Amino acid sequence: MTGAIPVSVIVVSRGRPGLLQRALTGIGQLWYPQFEIVVVADEQGRDAVVGMGWQDRVKLAACDEANISVARNIGIDRATGEIVAFIDDDAVPEPTWLTHLCDPFRDPEVVQVGGLVRGRNGITFQWPVRAVNALGETRNLSLDQDAPFTPAVKEGEAIKTEGTNMAVRRDVITNLGGFDPAFRFYLDETEVNYRLRDRKTVIVPLAQVHHGFAGSARRRANRGASDLTDIGVSTAAFLRKHAPHSVLEGALNRLYSSQKARLIGQMVDGALSPDEIAPLLVTLETGIAEGRKTSVGEAVEFPATPEPFLPYAPLSSGQSSVFSGRSWQRRTLAVKAKRAVAQGEVATVFRFSPTALSHRAAFNPEGYWEQWGGLFGRSVRDGPWFRWASFSARVQKEQARLSKLRFK
Template sequence: MPSLGSCGVLMCVYTEERWTVMSEALDALTQQTRSPDEVVVVVDHNAALAARLRSERPSLRVIANEGARGLSGARNSGTAAMTSDVIAFLDDDAVPRPDWLERLAEPFEEAAVVAVGGWAIPRWPTSGVPAVLPDELLWIVGCSYRGLPRDRREIRNVIGCSMAFRRQAVLDAGGFTDGIGRVGKTPLGCEETELCIRIRQRQPSVRIVSAPDAVVDHLVSPDRVTWAYLLRRSWAEGLSKALVARLVGASDGLSSERTYARRVLPAGVLRGVAGGRRGLESSAAIVACLVTTTAGYLCGSAATAGRRRGQRAA
């Protein structure tokens, strides 16, 4: 397997509501300490947005998602269209810091590395850091959370808004699985987790590593700092985990989650209890998140079992 060659950036977009931060992210790509060899923007079934991008950024390569609506289909369309050896994936609401691509690319100098996960720091609304989202729950808003390694080491999976893959590894694995992950504002996820596990299952000798010095600032919209979003996102995460477990097996699909639930979350609850009124709200949020995610997982697992019984009966 080759070491690092060319390195491009892929951004998937779907709504003009994120135009301001999307533009900031694209501008930041022109100021990287390592210039991307190519930048491709995939528009997810939104002709008006594609036309605006082509009009206002004529030098940018803009393509349409030729697959199913959603993030997985958009990522697959972009991967197929690009030629870079390594593809760095950037969310449309995440702004990379100047050395983001350089730091994300460095581990690929080792031939065995097939994927690298960066770090995402929340950019909070003007209301400030919400008690309902303590550090243990920052995955709710797509950011790096307490419990992830802060040094370079091997990990099970990368985080979606700041990650890179060898293009050939993605193609060989069949790409991102449709039916997993976000479609519009539906807060499902785990498509990059499932892909990482599948790649490792096919090639156990390859490595997936963290690069916490490859940082993006991930915008958190005001609607995502509420109890309602916490519960909705937790439920969707449980459903997503059930689907991942069905596709790749519960042993691999839930390995990191078991450690997180047994060690990280209890410590977060205790930390909150000792932190006064605000800390108590954070502790309550952790408990509510765990209960709701578990309920979503059980519901998703039961639905899968029901479909299997129906198929056998048929």
């Protein structure tokens, strides 16, 4: 790509050094020719970057405060790219992510772009395309194309992007005052979306990242809630900032009811025990009380002349390779994939067992993609549970499914 727009990829990390290293490994395989990486992390995360030997390859900034908006603003402050792109430390991008995500910015009217996020099984999308209203409530929108598009929304709605896969013009977000520190977690990027609701936003279906919902102080590894305080804080703050005062109490009552229903659902699924629900709802009430009085709308000042751009020196050759075999050939396939990665290639391993097991996919911390499951099982979850296929035909089918994302 000639004349590529300079991009700063901002990664915020807290308490997940191993996942941060995996995320950076994946970001390092991007096929975009003009980007820098800005890592904003706690001490563990900064040590992890040093442990990779990447301290001179990225811009490394400290943030020991548990506030993602503050951390993102630190990243914007250090960023020099015309575009700032955001991805979480528990996510990994497809190698074409920035190429697809940044293409709409060639239109000067586009100020914000969002992509799609694949969830825990590595195949199904975690969220649909959505709109959000002044109450912070989302509505699903239709998606029936691969081409970038601007969804139609109702009066008073904004197009929602996901914080782990979004980009915005740096001058736009700095003139906006950055992310509001009142939103230390939850609705943080949504609040930016809402302030930009009258500006042109584009959704790019082929700009994809894989996101696994890693455990944190607010959520266990099994996705069970462990603290709802920030949900309460952010929702109350969002309502105070954007919704009419007359609807505040009704919206907060709906929040309480919806979160209670979510906790009961997690209990039914085995992620929570019955005696955990009441204490969790207390944390929600505590958060709502705090959000009623927390300061909102605090603008951040950014330097007029940012520091020099630090172009990432790619390890990738821009080539891709595929290795396929049976489930019992896992070690042999891994050796081949790692050898290809060492040569700068993006490597994908397909491992199929003689079963109808559904497929899963993930980015291995060793630096290669892998997909595993039954030869006769489904990958896309709306497909049939069982289908006859020869081994070579199934490999070709799965490779074709990913052709616009990972293969050249």
